[in-house]
Amino acid sequence: MSKIPNYDLYGESARPPWYDAFNFEWIVERSRPNDWHIAAHRHDALLQILYIRGGMGHVLVESEKLAIEPPCIVLIPAQTVHGFVFSPEMDGLVITAAQRALESISKAVSPGLLPVLQRPALIPVRPEVGERTLMPLFGLLEQEFRGSARGHIAAGMALMIALFVQVARLTDAASAASATVNDRRAAQIKRLRELVASHVREHQPIEFYAGKLGVTAAQLGRICRDELGHSPLSLVNDHLIREAQRDLVYSGLTIKQIAHALGFEDAAYFSRYFRKQTGVTPTEFQAAAHRDLSLN
Numbered sequence: 001m002s003k004i005p006n007y008d009l010y011g012e013s014a015r016p017p018w019y020d021a022f023n024f025e026w027i028v029e030r031s032r033p034n035d036w037h038i039a040a041h042r043h044d045a046l047l048q049i050l051y052i053r054g055g056m057g058h059v060l061v062e063s064e065k066l067a068i069e070p071p072c073i074v075l076i077p078a079q080t081v082h083g084f085v086f087s088p089e090m091d092g093l094v095i096t097a098a099q100r101a102l103e104s105i106s107k108a109v110s111p112g113l114l115p116v117l118q119r120p121a122l123i124p125v126r127p128e129v130g131e132r133t134l135m136p137l138f139g140l141l142e143q144e145f146r147g148s149a150r151g152h153i154a155a156g157m158a159l160m161i162a163l164f165v166q167v168a169r170l171t172d173a174a175s176a177a178s179a180t181v182n183d184r185r186a187a188q189i190k191r192l193r194e195l196v197a198s199h200v201r202e203h204q205p206i207e208f209y210a211g212k213l214g215v216t217a218a219q220l221g222r223i224c225r226d227e228l229g230h231s232p233l234s235l236v237n238d239h240l241i242r243e244a245q246r247d248l249v250y251s252g253l254t255i256k257q258i259a260h261a262l263g264f265e266d267a268a269y270f271s272r273y274f275r276k277q278t279g280v281t282p283t284e285f286q287a288a289a290h291r292d293l294s295l296n
Contacts (some may be wrong), residue, residue, distance in 0.1 A: 005041040023096040024145035027052070027180045040083035047099040047117065049163070050074040051125075051134060055090035059083070061120045073127040073167060080120050097160050105161055113161070116168045122177040123170050134200050187192060188213055189227050192220070196239045201263040206232045236265050240276045242272075255282050
C-alpha cells in the first residue's frame with residue numbers, strides 16, 4: 001500500500017510539528033492548477049478550515065465521502081486524511097493554522113472549543129450568517145495574512161479563535177436542527193405504522209400513505225430508507241405478511257377466507273404473494289407453524 005502523503009500545504013513538503021503557521025488562500029489558487037482534484041493526504045500539525053460559498057464537489061474524510069452543499073464549513077483537524085474534488089465553479093476559501101497553537105489558546109480562553117477543533121466536520125451555514133458574520137471575519141483574516149504589520153500572526157490566531165466560536169455556535173445550531181428533524185421523522189414513522197395497520201387490507205398505494213402524512217411519495221421513500229433502512233412498500237408488505245401469518249396460525253379460517261379478509265381477489269393470488277414474500281406457500285407455513293406449536 002502506498003504511503004499517504006504528509007504535507008504542510010498540499011503539494012509542499014511537511015514542516016516539523018512545532019512549526020507555527022498561518023495561511024489564507026482562495027480555493028481556486030491551489031485547486032485550479034491541480035485540475036480541481038486534491039488527492040488524499042494529511043497534515044501532521046496543521047488544521048484547515050474551508051468556507052465554501054458556491055460550486056459543487058465532495059470531500060473525503062478518512063474513509064467517508066461527503067457531498068459539499070454550499071454554503072458550508074469543512075473542518076479538517078491535524079492528522080486527518082482528507083481529499084477534495086471540486087467543480088470549476090467552486091467559490092470558497094481555506095485557512096490553515098497550527099493545531100497545537102490554537103488548542104493552547106483555546107485552553108486559556110475557552111476550553112469548550114477544544115472538541116470543535118479536534119473533530120472533522122461538515123457544517124451547514126445559513127447564507128445570511130455566512131455573509132453577515134463569517135465573511136467579515138474571513139476578510140480580517142485575509143488582511144492579517146497578506147499584511148506584514150507587527151503581530152500579524154498573533155492577530156490572525158486571535159481571529160481564528162473568534163472564528164471557532166462562530167463554528168461552535170453553528171455546530172450547536174446544526175445539532176439542534178438535526179434533533180428536530182429526527183423527532184419529526186420519528187413521529188412520521190410512528191404515524192405511518194398506524195396508517196398501515198388501519199389500511200393494509202385495503203391495498204392502498206404508497207401515494208395514499210404519503211398524502212395522509214402530508215409528504216410526497218419520494219419524500220416518504222427517503223424518510224423510510226433513512227429511518228428504517230428499507231422502502232415504505234417493504235413496511236406495508238411486512239405488516240400484511242404478519243397479519244396473514246397470524247390468521248394462518250390462529251384464526252381457524254380457510255386459506256380462501258384469509259385471502260378474502262386480507263383484501264386479495266382470490267386465494268391463488270394470495271398464495272403467490274405470500275410465497276414471494278416468505279419463500280413458502282401459505283399451506284406450507286401453516287403446517288410448519290402448527291407442528292412447531294403442537295397444535296395438530
